Amino acid sequence: MSSIPTSGKLMGGLGPVKLAPRKRDFGIVFQSQVVLMAMSIPFLLHLLLFRMGPMYGWLMAFQNFRPGTPILKQTWVGLEHFRYLFRDIIFLQVLRNTLAMAIIKLVMGTFFSVLVAIMVNETKNRLFKRSVQTISYLPHFISWVVAAHLVRESLMPYGIINNILTGLNIVKEPIFFLGKAEYFWWVIGWSHVWKTAGFGAIIYLAAMTSIDPQLYEAADIDGASRLQRIWHITLPGIRSVFVILLIMNIGFLMEAGFEQQYLLKNALVQDYADVFTIYVLEWGLRRTRFSFATAAGIFRSVVSITLIVIANFIAKRMGEETLM
Numbered sequence: 534m535s536s537i538p539t540s541g542k543l544m545g546g547l548g549p550v551k552l553a554p555r556k557r558d559f560g561i562v563f564q565s566q567v568v569l570m571a572m573s574i575p576f577l578l579h580l581l582l583f584r585m586g587p588m589y590g591w592l593m594a595f596q597n598f599r600p601g602t603p604i605l606k607q608t609w610v611g612l613e614h615f616r617y618l619f620r621d622i623i624f625l626q627v628l629r630n631t632l633a634m635a636i637i638k639l640v641m642g643t644f645f646s647v648l649v650a651i652m653v654n655e656t657k658n659r660l661f662k663r664s665v666q667t668i669s670y671l672p673h674f675i676s677w678v679v680a681a682h683l684v685r686e687s688l689m690p691y692g693i694i695n696n697i698l699t700g701l702n703i704v705k706e707p708i709f710f711l712g713k714a715e716y717f718w719w720v721i722g723w724s725h726v727w728k729t730a731g732f733g734a735i736i737y738l739a740a741m742t743s744i745d746p747q748l749y750e751a752a753d754i755d756g757a758s759r760l761q762r763i764w765h766i767t768l769p770g771i772r773s774v775f776v777i778l779l780i781m782n783i784g785f786l787m788e789a790g791f792e793q794q795y796l797l798k799n800a801l802v803q804d805y806a807d808v809f810t811i812y813v814l815e816w817g818l819r820r821t822r823f824s825f826a827t828a829a830g831i832f833r834s835v836v837s838i839t840l841i842v843i844a845n846f847i848a849k850r851m852g853e854e855t856l857m
Contacts, residue, residue, distance in 0.1 A: 594828040600821075614828035624829075627812040630718075630805055635789035637722040639782050645726045646733035647775070651763055653734065654741045669731025677728075681796035684724045685711060711797065714805040721793060736778065737771050744770035773854040780848060780856055784841040787833045809833055 563570065589604070594614055596607035618624055649669055656662040672680065687693050690707035698704045710716045744766065752762045791810040798806030807815070809829070817826025841856070849855045 645730040650734035650737035673732035677792035740774040
């Protein structure tokens with residue numbers, strides 16, 4: 534059987550065969566998606582004007598910046614501010630605090646968000662389910678100014694936490710939680726859980742609704758218990774969402790917070806309370822050391838991007854969903 538020619542003349546003198554191009558013309562794509570592209574313009578402008586545009590200010594990290602002088606006419610000092618940053622003992626202490634509190638918040642926040650989502654999803658009573666959702670969401674909408682005051686009053690020696698602990702004979706004397714440095718990181722972690730776990734569960738609940746109900750029916754027929762259904766169906770069903778959120782949250786490890794620590798700290802726990810953003814504010818901006826503050830900001834940004842890339846690479850090698 535002879536092969537069909539791909540060049541030359543065919544029967545009837547129709548000429549060579551020309552395959553239609555598979556790539557769609559840009560004009561056709563643009564015309565079919567012009568509404569979506571128009572909707573993206575405000576976000577693109579915001580990105581260029583308020584995110585990418587100010588990055589020229591990174592030049593200050595390599596200068597002895599003095600206000601009033603054009604940025605290109607400043608005195609250039611190279612990497613001097615970065616060298617001072619890495620030699621600063623306080624910076625190393627702040628870096629320790631930032632990573633410790635960020636990891637605590639990441640682990641506890643993720644665990645309790647998933648736990649709340651599973652508990653709400655397993656609840657059959659609609660009225661009770663909605664009540665739990667509403668109550669758990671409410672703290673998210675409270676400003677940290679108000680939330681920090683509630684946390685502080687609850688943890689005082691006369692607060693509700695100490696009243697419960699002493700009433701149950703768990704402790705003999707009230708504990709001044711905010712006056713002991715070894716407790717501060719955990720105060721930050723538990724207050725973060727109280728404020729964000731309910732709201733963070735929304736995404737996991739949305740992911741659970743996409744799980745095929747027939748899987749649960751089949752598990753019931755096979756005699757699986759509720760815990761087994763959660764372990765073998767619910768958790769694998771939200772794994773992709775979990776991985777994506779984990780990668781995004783890892784990128785924020787260098788931003789352990791600001792308002793929470795700033796409002797809850799005091800002189801007794803300052804060595805364990807100062808985080809990166811407070812360090813930049815106190816040792817950079819308030820002392821008009823703009824170049825030093827910029828160098829610290831660049832370090833934080835570079836580390837955050839590196840962490841996201843590493844987490845994304847590991848997730849890709851494991852065959853999970855990734856951001857890039």
